[in-house]
Amino acid sequence: MNSPDVERRLRRWAEAKALPPAYVQKCLTLDEPSQKGLLQIAESLKMHTGQFIAALTLLDEIAIREGRQVDEILAYPSVRRVLNSTGSGPGRARILLDELRTLRYPRLKRAGQRLAEEVSAIKLPPGIKITLPRDLASDEVRVEIAARTSTEMKQLLECLTAKSGEIVRLVAMLDGADGGGLEVE
């Protein structure tokens, strides 16, 4: 495929998917191998417009931060694994977006996983729910108790008291002092 071919096919795909002009323009400013790579994922994964916009935005931001071209990001083994996997196109597109989010926010992903593991390890009964701040964007941890009878409430409160040390430790972890997942690899 030479450059005019890639550009023509990208424009055709964009027109069919009603891709907003700003994103078409963004695609066309990329180098040829990157345009080609984008076109390939758009076509082979049968991406929806929203999926394509999300992928393009994430790829562009990863490329800026890592000082690479978009086609180099698409060649990362973790990305190739998704692209070469089996399954429906849109389903693989969703997995690809998850992988790109991991590449875009690597330390957030690790810290989030680490905290989620801590929550699981507390082994709370179904009536008590701990909610971590969305995207770890604040330091507020929410604890909810749901009970239908006074006996159940009493049991849950006793359980909460017994687990208080672990819950307090979890809240303290939000200041990052334990370093969980935040180190540079």
Place this chain on the structure above:
Amino acid sequence: MKRKMNFELDTVVIEEGCRASALATRIVGAVPASVHVRYVSDGRLEVRPPTGTRDPFGVGKRRMVIMPRRGPFLMGCPASSTQFACCGYLVLVLASNCPMDCSYCFLQEHLANNPGLQLYANYHDAFNELDRLAHTGCERSFRVGTGELADSLAFDSLTGISRDLVSYFSKHEALMLELKTKTDEIDNLLAIDPRGRTTVSWSLAPTRVFATSEHRTAPPQSRINAARRVLDAGYKVGFHLDPLIAYPGADQDYLELLDNVFDGLPPRTIAFFSLGGLRMTPGLRTAARRRFPKDPMLVGEEVLGEDGRYRAFTPLRLRLFSKLCDRIKRACPALPVYLCMETASAHHRVFGAAPLTPAALSSRLAGNW
């Protein structure tokens, strides 16, 4: 001999009513002959975004408009909010916009509709407002800064305003002037005795951030060297590690930066450090990325917070604050450190204690604690 001007201008526009002002006379006499000077009846029309350009904000920075300030000069810090533990900073608006061009600067959004460099010819009127503040009759001291909507010293080679300011504050015990800058333009300061009533503060970032994001500013080491010189001339000196950008490896770079500061100035001689994480409204983020599409510092691991700003996610940000705070406290336990635009709970997590009230912190930073 004309003094060196450290930034580029295309035009100086002077409102007719300010033609004979001391400020206009000084500036017309100081700008290079290549700068076009013209006069208009209303300067307000000239600060609006120029048309026919992809970067009106950037083009606006090349047009200086000398006009009267029509509103009050003194106001509360625009960053203050009941959501945050604030420092009680008061802002004296003597200029608007900045000839330097940091990719993350909030002025890109704040002044999007009036990006021209405004300098106020009637700045002496600000002293009347300060007189009233100084004589409010309360016991506290006030910290007043000029570096919020403009860099405090960026224009000083042209205007010489710092001399008038330092001289005024040197006579007022209840007021402390803070000149906040990313320049090394300190020549005017060295000739005056501040009598302990002026702090010169530098926003500092590691060389990596300077190289990618702080366009037309002085290099970090030049800022530290300038700080040493004003310290020796009798000024207080403070540092703002703001915005802290939590890129991979930032911890080490910022700790090295602190080492460089402490190599240049004994820690006990430093008046304060402030720490503030990079924060951007969605509008600012869009504007900044449009103007600096290849800046890696603008694509960090920021997430949208409860106050509608993007910041590095909480554990990452607080960990960086804590590391730097520990290093500063190790160097000098009594050295005041505070957080900018962070909640009381963030303050508690970093310092292990509740924050001071804005009035108390302001008084402390004004040196009357």
